[in-house]
Amino acid sequence: MDDPVSPFRPLPQDHPDCIVECRACKWRWTVYQQQIGLPLRCPVCGSADRQVYVGTMGVGSGRQVAxxxxxxxxxxxxxxxxxxxxxxxxxxxxxxxxxxxxxxxxxxxxxxxxxxxxxxxxxxxxxxxxxxx
Missing domain, CATH: 3.30.250 (Rec A Protein; domain 2)
Incomplete structure (x- = not known):
């Protein structure tokens, strides 16, 4: 999380559960709710843009695989x-x-x-x- 593009620092009780998609390469990854709307660096292509919010992870669905x-x-x-x-x-x-x-x-x-x-x-x-x- 130490990225100069997004200086957000999560609290210990925070969990990344929001899904964003890179505008450049279409890679999807999870971020913290507080990061939605901030410029984020894509972990795959490195693009530093406001990524597209896709939705929230299905936490609690009972179908997660650890x-x-x-x-x-x-x-x-x-x-x-x-x-x-x-x-x-x-x-x-x-x-x-x-x-x-x-x-x-x-x-x-x-x-x-x-x-x-x-x-x-x-x-x-x-x-x-x-x-x-």
């Missing part, structure tokens, strides 16, 4: 295909994904992007539940 569980699912080809299709990323092995410009995309950002869309969250949750049952 980050640790998400990492385990990366050995499932269905999950890799979901990530590649939904986020237009390429899997380069292990926990590494790159965008169209071959820039690394952090796995935590991928997880947040999936958890930020109800239909993606539900599809990932179904894969996870089929695996643990």
């Amino acid at each position: 980050f640790s569980s998400f990492r385990i699912l990366l050995d499932d080809r269905r999950v890799l295909t979901m990530i590649e299709t939904w986020l237009t990323l390429r899997h380069v092995g292990g926990e590494q994904f790159v965008d169209a410009a071959d820039r690394n995309v952090p796995l935590a950002d991928i997880h947040h992007a999936i958890q930020g869309r109800a239909e993606w969250q539900g599809a990932l949750y179904n894969v996870y539940m089929n695996r643990v049952r």
